[in-house]
Amino acid sequence: MDHAGSPIVEPVRCFAAAHARHDWLLFVDPDERAPAGLAAALDEVVRGDETAGAVRLPWQFYFRGRALRGTVWGSENRTKRFVVHRGRCELRPLNHRSAAVREGYRELTLDRTAQSTVVHHWSKGFCDLLEKHVRYVRHEGEALYAEGHRFGLRLAVGRPVREMRRSLVDHGGWRLGWTGVVFSVFYGVYLAACAGSLLAYQWKRRRGADVNQDDQSSSTEHAWRQAA
Numbered sequence: 001m002d003h004a005g006s007p008i009v010e011p012v013r014c015f016a017a018a019h020a021r022h023d024w025l026l027f028v029d030p031d032e033r034a035p036a037g038l039a040a041a042l043d044e045v046v047r048g049d050e051t052a053g054a055v056r057l058p059w060q061f062y063f064r065g066r067a068l069r070g071t072v073w074g075s076e077n078r079t080k081r082f083v084v085h086r087g088r089c090e091l092r093p094l095n096h097r098s099a100a101v102r103e104g105y106r107e108l109t110l111d112r113t114a115q116s117t118v119v120h121h122w123s124k125g126f127c128d129l130l131e132k133h134v135r136y137v138r139h140e141g142e143a144l145y146a147e148g149h150r151f152g153l154r155l156a157v158g159r160p161v162r163e164m165r166r167s168l169v170d171h172g173g174w175r176l177g178w179t180g181v182v183f184s185v186f187y188g189v190y191l192a193a194c195a196g197s198l199l200a201y202q203w204k205r206r207r208g209a210d211v212n213q214d215d216q217s218s219s220t221e222h223a224w225r226q227a228a
Helices: 009-019 039-047 126-146 151-170 177-226
Strands: 024-026 052-063 079-085 090-093 097-101 107-108 116-121
Touching: 009 079, 009 090, 039 079, 039 116, 052 090, 079 090, 079 097, 090 126, 116 126, 126 177, 151 177
Parallel strands: 052 107, 052 116
Antiparallel strands: 024 079, 052 079, 090 097
């Protein structure tokens, strides 16, 4: 297989899934480590439930080599869809939205244990964190648009403020001191930037539609003149 490459992983996953020999697919990033014995546990789960379309696993973030125990990223309830059935899920090349479980199937979630938790070496430092999220923002507008979102004050202001509070208070970011504050504010700024990305994507689509309409009008006018 040969893929031209992509700044985000989701298009590559869709490409690889089409060439896979098995229906059940494991989505693991290079900076993630699955616990030993996980394969046997997953095999038992997916074979025992014909309605299973995907499996979510507990997801532990690490920052600078240390487990993050607060904020939206370090929440104890954070999980990720690691295992999907390609026939029971819709695979999508959208940022952070690689699969959606089809109607008639369900998503299973394993309890958080040492044997089920995937370790995510999230970031080596703040510069690394900023670089990857700037990359995500560039592609988030298209993903939000595909989900049916449209730019507005609720998305650009209300959501970032609300999620900053949740990260700091509900997810225990305050326990981390200034680190928790910085991460929570960073998350809010990231969401606001994503809303800006959506606005840019909407404008791009509208401009493309206007250009196409102008081209069609020019073609019609040209044909009319020739007929005359």
